[in-house]
Amino acid sequence: MTAPLLTIENLSIGFRGPDDQPVFIVREVNMSLAAGETLGLVGESGCGKSSLLLAMMGYYKPGLGRLSGSLSYDGEDPGLISSHQLQALRGGGMALIPQNAGQALTPTLRIKAQMIEVLRLHSDLAPSAWHPRCIELFERVKLPAPEQMLKRYPHELSGGQQQRVAIAMALAGEPNLLLLDEPTTGLDVTTQVEVLALLQEICRDLGTAMVYVSHDIQVIQKVCNQIAIMYAGEIVEMGSRATLLAAPVHPYTQGLLASIPRLHQQTLPRPIAGEMLQPVHRGSSVGCGYANRCLLATDQCQATSPAPRVVMDRWVKCHEVEAAVAGELIRPAQKLLAPALGENLLLAVEDLSVSYQRPSLVRALLGHKPLATVQGVTFGIRQGEILGLVGESGSGKSTILKTIAGLQRSLSGRITLSGTDDLAGPVESRARGCLRKVQLVFQNPDASLNPRKTIGEILRRPLELYFELAPTVMNDEVDALLHRVNLPESYKGRFPGQLSGGEKQRVAIARALAAKPELILCDEITSALDVSVQAAILKLLLDLRADSGVSLLFVSHDLAVVETLCDSVLVLEGGEVREAGLCAEVFKNPQHAYTQALMKAVPIADPRKRKDENDVVHIT
Amino acid sequence: MGAMVDILKGVMATRSGKIGVVLVTFHLVLALVAPWLVPFDFDAQSAVIDHAGPSLAHWAGLDILGRDVLTRTMLGGREALLVTLFGTGLAVIWGSFFGVLAGYLGGRVDDLIMRSVDIFLAIPWMIFLLLVIASFGNAPMVMILTLGFFYGIGVVRMARAATLEVVVKDYVLAAKARGESTLSIMANEILPNVRDVLMVESAMRWSWMLLAFSALSFLGFGVTPPTPDWGLMIANSRIYLALAPWPVLMPMIALSSLIIGINLTADALAKSLGVDKTTRALV
Secondary structure, eight states, X not given: OOOOSEEEEEEEEEEEOTTSOEEEEEEEEEEEEOTTOEEEEXXXXXXXXXXXXXXXXXXXXXXXXXXXXXXXXXXXXXXXXOHHHXXXXXXXXXXXXXXXXXXXXXXXXXXXXXXXXXXXXXXOOOHHHHHHHHHHHHHHTTOSSHHHHHHSXXXXXXXXXXXXXHHHHHHHTOOSEEEEESTTTTSOHHHHHHHHHHHHHHHHHHOOEEEXXXXXXXXXXXXXXXXXXXXXXXXXXXXXXXXXXXXXXXXXXXXXXHHSOOTTOOBOOOOOSSOOOOHHHHTTOXXXXXXXXXXXXXXXXXXXXXXXXXXXXXXXXXXXXHHHHTTTTOOOOOBOOOOOOOSSEEEXXXXXXXXXXXXXXXXXXXXXXXXXXXXXXXXXXETTOEEEEEOOTTSSHHHHHXXXXXXXXXXXEEEEETTTEEOSSOGGGXXXXXXXXXXXXXXXXXXXXXXXXXXXXXXXXXXXXXXXXXXXXXHHHHHHHHHHTTOOGGGGGOOGGGSOHHHHHHHHHHHHHHTOOSEEEEESTTTTSOHHHHHHHHHHHHHHHHHHOOEEEEEESOHHHHHHHOSEEEEEETTEEXXXXXXXXXXXXXXXXXXXXHHHHSOOSOGGGOSOTTOOOOOO | OHHHHHHHHHHXXXXXXXXXXXXXXXXXXXXXXXXXXXXXXTTOOOSSOTTOOXXXXXXXXXXXXXXXXXXXXXXXXXXXXXXXHHHHHHHHHHHHHHHHHHHHHOHHHHHHHHHHHHHXXXXXXXXXXXXXXXXHOOOHHHHHHHHHHHHHHHHHHHHHHHHHHHHTSHHHHHHXXXXXXXXXXXXXXXXXXXXXXXXXXXXXXXXXXXHHHHHHHHXXXXXXXXXXXXXXXXXXXXXXXXXXXXHHHHHHHHHHHHHXXXXXXXXXXXXXXXXXXXXOOBO
């Protein structure tokens, strides 16, 4: 057997805290990667996966450094070689494909100049051979019309094309190792499928080894043969794709897989209680990082860090492996029940068209019609119904939401609430009682809560605005709201910055509930959250609907989430409705070609269900 | 109140902040208690030879009219501090109101406010100020209103720029969708989030306004003699600088130490609040 390409031994990355105690971002990681092997690093945000990836290139984010351990690539440690050697190594021996290719490309240089820079630094080619090599690389990554592509600026390319250019640049130095940092995260699901297929093909044809970092295990299993699960800076389980996915052993892996909403599952994903502790809060504690969320945690888990063991053909770091293998974690999945929907139509949207262009007088006189972002959309929501609005970016789903909320003017069409309230006008023209009935929850909880207000102040505001309450009643009401979204009352005095992402989103939901609304508009409210936290929010929404009979309009790009949560669904493409109906029917038997393509593009994290793994879906 | 204590702690955590706060506090306390501390009357003339240097009786010597330089220096910052403190307050209040309004409403209101700002910026302020003082006199109230108005124009631009970064945030949109009034959104959602920028800006404005006021006094427009004032003292005694440096040096030291103190405090404030001092944007 040949020597491994990359070896990591006992690597810890972090910084020294104020009291000189080490704060670990990555802790005691061991792994090795043979030439041509593909490894996926999976973990939630803040688990240290990106720091570990960058350390493989000998790079540490400002303030961070290697605390202990060793790292060797091709017999040399990237942390110890000279800067000249390091320069040759990065882009030559190993290449990084970043998350956001649009930001990684220089906006003021044409693509050709940027490609040639890589070839000049990392290849022995004569200048005359640079251009043909660029064309060859672009054909390799399946960019259409390579000659024209070279002449363009980065902003003239689509997101998927930019990512292909970044891959071509990475391949230019003929690297032995590709490092990928969430390369498909910002892409639409249909584009993601194409990029993943390309990466698979590159690994197969060129024999390049790959380390692929992602929060999404469903994406990882498409391209990687080996999977490592990271939690709180440590690799907790590592093994081949087939063994790991078929029978996860570590309690966290089990919880993670159970918390992913899947298509055609018809059960509610099971959340993992709590959230991952941030590195500063973990401190230099010696116990297992997952102990605070683990159902099997014992005193021993709190006290000592588990030693790695080999169980069932994989490498696991857990004290309670036997109990975990015995399956004590498996609880009966909650079957989704068909809700008892009211007969009354709560919201009726008829022939709605929206445009972002301001209709100018001259244009109107000349008979120009403004370009519509949303065109002739008609749908209704019954009392207690959850309607999913699905589509890729630019399909107009958020625009429809904003128009109902009164933040965007409609061009034409009617929106009525409970048959009486007219919602076609902007916020300013609506009565307070009408405003109260429709509440909005945003995608990113970091931006939707005022950082200078305490949680108590944030929740009190809608109460002051819509109801006349005595101060003591107001306080009780705030406590009740926090209780309803499963947050402790002590959070009243905290600022949003002191809460985790999932907790912030709970506060945002509580703020919407404070108004006692009849309809809550949810704009991708789980897409900024980790999957184990997302499952808890989905459960919360279903509980709230069951308690109060509130209706939800749920905008999402994630089909599995929509199928799990929603009663009915509306598929949008380019501002028009492509398909509408009950979730159960649409997902079982999609009629429109676009819906079918969307569904086929969803990666499924179950090796038994992947018969068509090498199929590439092309959307026309 | 607790927030203010935290901010002061942040400023005092740096060395430049410590020096700055000590200098500014010294000048403010001195301005308050100087009338009870000074050894002589500010306009009492001594019979001794003029241009006398430091002596046991007159620590900083005498000026051309035989008045005690130390006494006049200790009292010379009072009117300047009074006018500039209220002037800065006025500038920040009206400037941030219109700046936040322009940034939040945008469109035609923004155009109207910002073009008016451009027009006023095009007028040389010193000439305009001289015109106002010539017509309405140099009473402190007139000075506060004119300086406050002129220095508020820059605050409008600053506050607008800071607001533009905040208005795109979802919490502003959430407040709008909730049906909050424009004033409530400005006061509750935007102002607390541009506060840091405005605080650093007011500190900088204060030091510039002090210099402007002293310049006016130097030109003879700020303070009426015989009231002691640093700018006026420098103007009156500078022709004898070679013969008698003390009457010029003392007010210069006083004025510079105050300006340096304010600037060091502003620096430390910017650093502890995370505001970039040159662009005054949040970093």
